[in-house]
Amino acid sequence: MKASLFLLSSIVSLVSAVSVPRTTEKVDYTGFKALRVTLPESSSELEAQIEELAIHVLNPGVAEHLDVVVSPDQVDAITALVSDTTVLVEDVGAAIAEEGELVSSDDEMSVQAVPQESWFTAYHPYADHLTFLRDLQAGFTSQSEIITTGTSVQGRVLTGIHIWGSGGKGSKPAVIIHGTVHAREWITTMTTEYLAWQLLTKYGSDATIKAMVDKFDYYIIPIVNPDGFAYTQTGDRLWRKNRQTVSSSTCLGRDINRNWPFQWSTAGGASTSPCSETYKGLAAGDAPENLGLRTQVDQLRAGRGIALYLDVHSYGQYILWPFGYSCSAVVDTNAAYRSLATRAAAAIRAVSGTAYTFGPSCSTLYATTGSSVDHIDQVGDAKFALTIELRDKGTYGFVLPANQIQPTVRETWAGFVSMVQDA
The missing domain is CATH 3.40.630.10 (Zn peptidases)
Structure with missing residues (x-):
C-alpha cells in the first residue's frame, strides 16, 4: 500500500486493572495468565473479589464464568477462591508476542x-x-x-x-x-x-x-x-474503553457500547463504576x-x-x-x-x-x-x-x-x- 497524502458487564464492581489508567508506560504482560473461572450461582460477592484481584476481565457480563487476566502473584489467591479454574493462556505476554509485530506501510x-x-x-x-x-x-x-x-x-x-x-x-x-x-x-x-x-x-x-x-x-x-x-x-494491549476522563475518579474510559441512549438507564446490563470495563x-x-x-x-x-x-x-x-x-x-x-x-x-x-x-x-x-x-x-x-x-x-x-x-x-x-x- 503506497504512502498516502492523507493520514488519515452486567457486573457492577471495580476492575483493578482499569484503575491504573494514566500511566504512559507500556504494560508488560510477561508471566501473566488468562484464567477461566467457573462461578457458582448467586456469586456476586465472589465475582467482585475476583475482579479486584484481576488485571482485566475479558468477558464482562457473562454469568457462568469469568475470563480474567491475572498477575503471577495473584493466581493462587484466585484459585483459593474458586477451585474450578482453567488456564486459557499460560503466558499472556507470550501470546501477545505470537500475535505478531505491527507491520507498517513503510514496509x-x-x-x-x-x-x-x-x-x-x-x-x-x-x-x-x-x-x-x-x-x-x-x-x-x-x-x-x-x-x-x-x-x-x-x-x-x-x-x-x-x-x-x-x-x-x-x-x-x-x-x-x-x-x-x-x-x-x-x-x-x-x-x-x-x-x-x-x-x-x-x-x-x-x-x-x-x-x-x-x-x-x-x-x-x-x-x-x-x-x-x-x-x-502504545500502552495497554488489553484496554477496552475509550479514553475519556471522569471528574470523580482516577479511572478512565467509557464503554461506547453501553453508552447508546436506548435503555441506557435500565439497570443490570452495564456498570456505574468508572473503573469497570462496562x-x-x-x-x-x-x-x-x-x-x-x-x-x-x-x-x-x-x-x-x-x-x-x-x-x-x-x-x-x-x-x-x-x-x-x-x-x-x-x-x-x-x-x-x-x-x-x-x-x-x-x-x-x-x-x-x-x-x-x-x-x-x-x-x-x-x-x-x-x-x-x-x-x-x-x-x-x-x-x-x-x-x-x-x-x-x-x-x-x-x-x-x-x-x-x-x-x-x-x-x-x-x-x-x-x-x-x-x-
Missing part, C-alpha cells in the same frame, strides 16, 4: 496503489489503517468516498468509507458496519476493512458482489474507538464517539433508511440480535432475525468449519444496556441490527495470532454475504 510488502490481500496477513499501526482507507478509496473514486462522523475524546476523527453502486451515491438503503468499538478487538479492524476491500476490488469481476453493491450503500468505519485503539498499541458513563450518549455514531445513524435513518447494521466484535463466535437490555422482551422481527442468523452461521461454517452460536443478545450471551444493536433497531429503525463476535472462544481471545486473520476475514465475509442477501 516493502505493502507498497502499492490499491491495497492488496497481503494487507490481511498482519496487524498494523493506527495511522496505517487510515492510509489503507485513503488508498482503497483512491482506486475507486467513482463509487466511493471517505466519510467522517465526529471526533474522539483526544481529537481523532472517526473515519470510514462510503461505497455505492448503480443508481449513484446515497440512492439505496444503508448498510452500516462498525469495528473496533472495544479497543483491544484488533481482529475486528481487519475484518471490517476486508469487507470494504472485497466490495470495491471485486465489484467489476464478481456478479454476487456487484449485486450486493448495487443493492445497498455501505458505510464502513473500521475503528470507531480510535483513542482506545491507539492506546492498545462503565456506561454519566449520562446517555455522553461519549463523543457515540455522538458521532448517532449522528451517522440519524442521518441515514432520515435518508433511505437502514437495511442492516453490523457491530463487529470479538471474541466468542456469536451472532446476536436485540434485545440486550432484557432477556424476556422479544423483538417484533425475532423470526426474521433468526432466519437471517441461521443462514449466516451456516455460510461461515461452510468455509472453515467454524461454529457460531446465535440468538437474542441477552438470553444467548448476557445483558447489555445502552447497546448499539438495541438502539439502532429501535431508534434507528433498522430492518436488521446485529452484533457478530468473531474468533475465537478464548484460546487466544483478543490476541488472535496474525496467521488467523485471513481465515477469520474470509469466513466472516461469507456470513456477511448471506446477511446482505437476506436483508
Whole structure:
C-alpha cells in the first residue's frame, strides 16, 4: 500500500486493572495468565473479589464464568477462591508476542496503489489503517468516498468509507458496519476493512458482489474507538474503553457500547463504576464517539433508511440480535432475525468449519444496556441490527495470532454475504 497524502458487564464492581489508567508506560504482560473461572450461582460477592484481584476481565457480563487476566502473584489467591479454574493462556505476554509485530506501510510488502490481500496477513499501526482507507478509496473514486462522523475524546476523527453502486451515491438503503468499538478487538479492524476491500476490488469481476453493491450503500468505519485503539498499541494491549476522563475518579474510559441512549438507564446490563470495563458513563450518549455514531445513524435513518447494521466484535463466535437490555422482551422481527442468523452461521461454517452460536443478545450471551444493536433497531429503525463476535472462544481471545486473520476475514465475509442477501 503506497504512502498516502492523507493520514488519515452486567457486573457492577471495580476492575483493578482499569484503575491504573494514566500511566504512559507500556504494560508488560510477561508471566501473566488468562484464567477461566467457573462461578457458582448467586456469586456476586465472589465475582467482585475476583475482579479486584484481576488485571482485566475479558468477558464482562457473562454469568457462568469469568475470563480474567491475572498477575503471577495473584493466581493462587484466585484459585483459593474458586477451585474450578482453567488456564486459557499460560503466558499472556507470550501470546501477545505470537500475535505478531505491527507491520507498517513503510514496509516493502505493502507498497502499492490499491491495497492488496497481503494487507490481511498482519496487524498494523493506527495511522496505517487510515492510509489503507485513503488508498482503497483512491482506486475507486467513482463509487466511493471517505466519510467522517465526529471526533474522539483526544481529537481523532472517526473515519470510514462510503461505497455505492448503480443508481449513484446515497440512492439505496444503508448498510452500516462498525469495528473496533472495544479497543483491544484488533481482529475486528481487519475484518471490517476486508469487507470494504472485497466490495470495491471485486465489484467489476464478481456478479454476487456487484449485486450486493448495487443493492445497498455501505458505510464502513473500521475503528470507531480510535483513542482506545491507539492506546492498545502504545500502552495497554488489553484496554477496552475509550479514553475519556471522569471528574470523580482516577479511572478512565467509557464503554461506547453501553453508552447508546436506548435503555441506557435500565439497570443490570452495564456498570456505574468508572473503573469497570462496562462503565456506561454519566449520562446517555455522553461519549463523543457515540455522538458521532448517532449522528451517522440519524442521518441515514432520515435518508433511505437502514437495511442492516453490523457491530463487529470479538471474541466468542456469536451472532446476536436485540434485545440486550432484557432477556424476556422479544423483538417484533425475532423470526426474521433468526432466519437471517441461521443462514449466516451456516455460510461461515461452510468455509472453515467454524461454529457460531446465535440468538437474542441477552438470553444467548448476557445483558447489555445502552447497546448499539438495541438502539439502532429501535431508534434507528433498522430492518436488521446485529452484533457478530468473531474468533475465537478464548484460546487466544483478543490476541488472535496474525496467521488467523485471513481465515477469520474470509469466513466472516461469507456470513456477511448471506446477511446482505437476506436483508
